[in-house]
Amino acid sequence: MSLYPSLARPRTLADAAALLASLSSGGVVIAGGQELMPSINAGVLAPEVYVDIGGLAELRGIAETPEGLLAIGALTVHRELQTHPLVTAKLPLLGHAATRAGGGRQVHNRGTIGGNLVAQHPLYDLAPSLLALEAEVEWVKGSETVRQPLAAMLADSRHGLGSEAILARVLVVPMAEGLGFAYEKLKASGGAYGSANAAALVKLTNGRVAAVRLVVGAVAERLLDASAAAAALLVGRPFDAAAGAALAHAVSALVTAPLSDAQGPGPWRQAMAGVVARRAVAAAVQRAGRA
Amino acid sequence: MADRDPALAEAPAPGGYVGRAVRTLEGRAPIVGAARYSNDFRFPGQLHAAIVRSPHARARILKVDLSGARKVAGVVLAMDGREVATHLGPIPHYIDPATFGGKSAEVRTMAVDHVWCHGQPVAVVVAEDRRTARWAAAKVQVAYEVEPAVLSVEDAIAPDAPRVVPGWDDNVIMAVPFRNGDPDAAFARADHVVATTVRIHRFSTQPIETRCYNAVWEEETESLTLYGTAQNPHPLRHVLSKVLGMPEGRIRVHAPAIGGAFGMKMHGHPEESLVCLLAKLLRRPVKWVETREECLLIGAREQVHHLELAFSRQGDLLALRDRFFANTGAPSACPGWGMAFLTGLTMPGPYRVRDIDVTMTALVTNKPSWNAARGYGKEATALALELALDEAARQLGFDPAELRLRNFIPADAFPYASPTGLQYDSGDYAGAVRKAMEAIGWDGWRARQAEGPKDGRYLGLGIAYELTPEGGALPGTMVAGYDSSTVRVAPDGSVRVLTGVTTPGTGNPTGIAQIVADELGCPIEWISVVQGDTTTCPYGFGNYSGRSTIVGGGSAALAARAVREQMLKVAAAMLGVGVQALRLSNGVFDSGDGRTLSFAEVAYAAYTRAYDVASCITPPLEAQATFRPPSIRHSPDADGRINPYPSYSNAAYAAVVEVDSETGQVKLLGLAAAHDCGRVINPLLVEGQACGAIAFGVGGALMEEIRFDDAGHQLTRSFMDYVMPRAEDMPGVTMVHHDSPNPDTYMGLKGAGEAGVGGSAAAVVNAVNDALKPFGVAIHDLPLTPARVWAAIHGSGAAGGAA
Missing domain, CATH: 3.90.1170.50 (Aldehyde oxidase/xanthine dehydrogenase, a/b hammerhead)
Known part of the structure; x- marks a missing residue:
């Protein structure tokens, strides 16, 4: 702890990773600063060294990889996700979720996808969609580069602010043509964090659900991947009112330890998990039907 | 009744700056980032x-x-x-x-x-x-x-409660009865008694x-x-x-x-x-x-009201009983606790009921202290009364508007002595309600509501009234009813107004400049208003209680009038005519015979020709005046009651909401207000103030809340937790004016800065409760968060059937 922290601006990702490894607990990565700075201003964090990765070209850009994935650099800001043609064309679910993220235009212009995911915050808006899309992440720690499912990273308590690892890219399989998608976010008022949200992907065949991915957020400490429960109820059937009610009921039942905070009390959050899940799937079904 | 001040009747004829939507003189600096905070x-x-x-x-x-x-x-x-x-x-x-x-x-x-x-x-x-x-x-x-901490009013009044202030024999700052007539007899002969408990939460001004x-x-x-x-x-x-x-x-x-x-x-x-x-x-x-x-530690407004309303079969409000308790937090030297007193004093608001039995109990607790907050307790009067009246309308099967119209003080009853000793100056409450309902398109919404819910979304319509005494003066305190201004004209004709009232950013300097420009007959651009400095300004009491234009504007007008007299004398001497022959407008003295003098020429002569044409005045061109509204009465009447207010602004509010029965979310579809602040000096300023107060009310009704854990730690610590309305939460607000001039102030002004928080909040709550009518529930615990609305619907047992 120091009253006068220092700022490091490494030139390469490797330098940044090596520096972080040498600092043990005193260093913190800063890029857009939208997550970190409020914690510092509130006195929650008092880092000794800020490792500014904002200038690392290796972490920028959105491109297709040779294996056909979309690689999104960790420094990609929300505004780029909202407007980038590759995201709009190949990952419209993610682009849509980015438009619903908290904060105004200024925040969207600074907040990065990396910071959003590393925060591991249950109320944040990008992770549910990326989990529904079964995204992978690539991170660098010391001299080691690790690629793992996003789900594994989100479950790992070593990540988060102050970690020694640097998130480098997010890798996502492009959405298939005709796949229905929706991100449904419920908040108590315009300026509030979400009280419940859900990302859904639905494939329809002849008006019947052929496949479904469903992730529910903001209702529990961890995101809830309800895809298996949804598939068991919905696959092979048309998505009608009865199916929707059964889905809502099933999803709420999966929320065993709901959050209870300024965004609303537990029983309501549990009920809302079912509501946003049903609404997200319904909207995804409608989109798939139009395609 | 106090004698009318003859000076009040002598305001300049309309047609000048007063009444026009003049853009604020002081607004440029904050917009370009040049304001110095x-x-x-x-x-x-x-x-x-x-x-x-x-x-x-x-x-x-x-x-x-x-x-x-x-x-x-x-x-x-x-x-x-x-x-x-x-x-x-x-x-x-x-x-x-x-x-x-x-x-x-x-x-x-x-x-x-x-x-x-x-x-x-x-x-x-x-x-x-x-x-x-x-x-x-x-x-x-x-x-x-x-x-162990004392946190709720129920904790605080328990006989064995720990004492918040060491050495006190209980946790009561003050308990005041407001009683008039024979309420017990009225309750005894009533056909119906409706009991309601209204809980107003702790919310703030940020x-x-x-x-x-x-x-x-x-x-x-x-x-x-x-x-x-x-x-x-x-x-x-x-x-x-x-x-x-x-x-x-x-x-x-x-x-x-x-x-x-x-x-x-x-x-x-x-x-x-x-x-x-x-x-x-x-x-x-x-x-x-x-x-x-x-x-965010500075609190306000938290009150619990236990109301009983006695009605005749026809819907006449015969008597009002209210036992209410204010959780004012820890003791403070700030004036917050007085809000509770005003809540009681303002009962029974705009209603003509005479038999009242209201008891205010202001309690200290181990929550952080209150300070004054816009509305100053009068918003709580409106919330308590208006929620209770709607509850009565539901229980007795009356239309909420009809019930109010039946019980308002009639427009021909002013000046009106209220049962708590106040003297209401003027108003037309029924007229304002009708205007607000028309402005929002009440009948059209009712017709849409009758078509039934769509996709589980229920329409609700609400109205509410707020009476807002403003410009207050409490004897023996620095809450003064009067204020003072100095008007100076420099040798080049520029005008400086130094006033004891201050601005929190509301634009009152522009309102004061409009008044002075009309009094002096000069362009408003020549006027600058100086406020907020104990070395340069006359002794004054600053800004509170919607007073600044009433007493700042009134005193500046009287001072400007005195300077104008001096300038007219000099101009008359310069032109060799009588003062009566001169006309002063738009910065020009006109003798009527083709000769004119500019404002600057006369001002320069007043300073430089003191032994000649200006010998008829005492230089410099400067006057100080005080405006003391005559209707404030601090000598107690036979019942020991005083009238601490010169001005009784009032307004009707109408709201339309849509409630999502599945989530409990409330969406505001429309808000309208018919506002009476007496003569309007500048509609831009008045509407800006009113819209701001309405947004306050919406925030208080639906979202803003300062929360604590069971040990009394405050959980609300940032704008992430204390969420105020955003643009997307606010519908367009339709403002209409329904002015009845105040006979007791300069130009007929009433306060315009404070009104609206309680009336708009109550209209929104009443609209939500109207939407919840099919479920047989109503909520009187604020705020109406989605979770609370959802719990009411889904706890009602009617959710499945009604949806």
Whole structure:
């Protein structure tokens, strides 16, 4: 702890990773600063060294990889996700979720996808969609580069602010043509964090659900991947009112330890998990039907 | 009735600036970033203070260890409350409860050996920069012995409740009955009695600019200057002189541009005198800037009302009973607690019922203290009455509008002596309700509602009324009903108005300039208005209670009129005609015979020809005047009652909402208000104020809440937790004016700054409860968060059937 922290601006990702490894607990990565700075201003964090990765070209850009994935650099800001043609064309679910993220235009212009995911915050808006899309992440720690499912990273308590690892890219399989998608976010008022949200992907065949991915957020400490429960109820059937009610009921039942905070009390959050899940799937079904 | 002031009738004819939507003269600076707020004042060698606050609601202080803070490089001073108390006396109460028969707690700048709320100052650290001060403050170690806290009014009134103020025999600041007629007999003969409990939560006012004080010690004159966020510079100077033990003549308070106040920057705050002490001890300028977390500690409004309304079969309100309790938090020298008194005094609002039995009980608890908040208790009167009336309409099967129209004070009954002793000046409440309903398209919405819910979304319509006494004066306090202004015309004809009222950013200087321009017959661009400085302005009481244009404008008009008389005399002498022959308009004196003189020519002559054409006046071209509204009455009547207000603004509010029965979310589809603030000086300013108050009401009704855990720790610490309405939450607001001029003020003005918080909140709540009617439930616990609305619907047992 120091009253006068220092700022490091490494030139390469490797330098940044090596520096972080040498600092043990005193260093913190800063890029857009939208997550970190409020914690510092509130006195929650008092880092000794800020490792500014904002200038690392290796972490920028959105491109297709040779294996056909979309690689999104960790420094990609929300505004780029909202407007980038590759995201709009190949990952419209993610682009849509980015438009619903908290904060105004200024925040969207600074907040990065990396910071959003590393925060591991249950109320944040990008992770549910990326989990529904079964995204992978690539991170660098010391001299080691690790690629793992996003789900594994989100479950790992070593990540988060102050970690020694640097998130480098997010890798996502492009959405298939005709796949229905929706991100449904419920908040108590315009300026509030979400009280419940859900990302859904639905494939329809002849008006019947052929496949479904469903992730529910903001209702529990961890995101809830309800895809298996949804598939068991919905696959092979048309998505009608009865199916929707059964889905809502099933999803709420999966929320065993709901959050209870300024965004609303537990029983309501549990009920809302079912509501946003049903609404997200319904909207995804409608989109798939139009395609 | 007080005699009418003849001067009031002599206002200039309409057609000038008054009544026009003049853009604010002072609005440019904040828009281009040139406004100088308190935190923009920087002084060479300035030090920064940080305050260590109690993390506990109620505790004994066993030990304060400042050594860790003193070791930090850059720290120049660290003091605990015990040491501060050796330098500073108790803070005088803005409104001392003892003056009105209540209990007066001794309020110290910092806790000495006992803490009575979360956030109470315990120690202070001063350092070369703000960061070091905050860093070092975190190193102060305080040992507490935590005691059980008193948090709710139910806790506080329990006979065995711990005493918030050591030595008090209970936790009651003051209990006041407001009783008139024979309410017991009226209840006995009533056909119906409707009982309702209304719970108003703790919500706040959050100016974008938090508080900030810069104290500067002037060694040359051994005097202090405080540059800070102060709504009331002169009264604050008096308080500082008492706390610091210095004569008022050695203290100057300068309040620069203020970024919102809403009552929160009325004084009594411990940091005001603390920062002055630090500058005096250290002989260096000291700055303290409130953090948002600190700003959120200042509470208001939390009340529980147990109402009973007695009705005849026809729907006449025969009697009103209300036992209400205000949770005013820990004792404070700020005027917050008085809000509870005003809630009682304003009963029964716009209704003609005479038999009332209202008891106000203001309690201290171990929550942080209140300060004044826009509405000043009158918003709570509106909420309690209007929610209860709608409950009565539901239970008895009346239309809510019809029930109100049946029970309003009729328009021909003014001036009206209220059952609590107030004298309402004027109004047409029924007319305003009809206008508000028309403005929102009431019948069309009712027709849509009758079509039934769509996709589980239920329409609801609500109306509410708010009576808002403004411009208040309480005897024996610095809440004064009058104020003063000086008008000066310089030799070049430019006009300077120095006034004792201040602006929190509402635009009242422009309203005052419009009035002065019409009185002087000169272009408004020649006028500048100076406010907020105890050295340059006449003694005045600043800004509160919607008073600034009533008494600031009224006094400036009287002073301008005196200067105009002087200038007319000089011009008449210059032209060799009688004063009666002259006309003054648009900066030109016209003799009627083809000869004219400019404003500047006459002004220059007034200064330079004192032994010639100006010998008929006493230079300089300057006059000071006071406007003291004549209808305020402080001599008690036979029942011991006074009339502390000259102005009774009022407005009808109508709201349309859509409730999502599945989530409990409330969407506002429309809001309308028909507003009576007497003669409108500037519709832009009035509508801006009213729309702001309406947004306050919407926030209070639906989302804003300061929350605590069971031990009394405040959970609401930032705008992430304290969520105010965004543009997307607000529908367009339709404002219509329904003015009835006030016979007791200059030009017929009523206050316009405070009204609207309670009326708009009540209309929204009533609309939600109207939407919930199919479920057979109504909510009277605020705020109506989606979770609360959902719980009401889904706890009703009717959710499946009605949906």
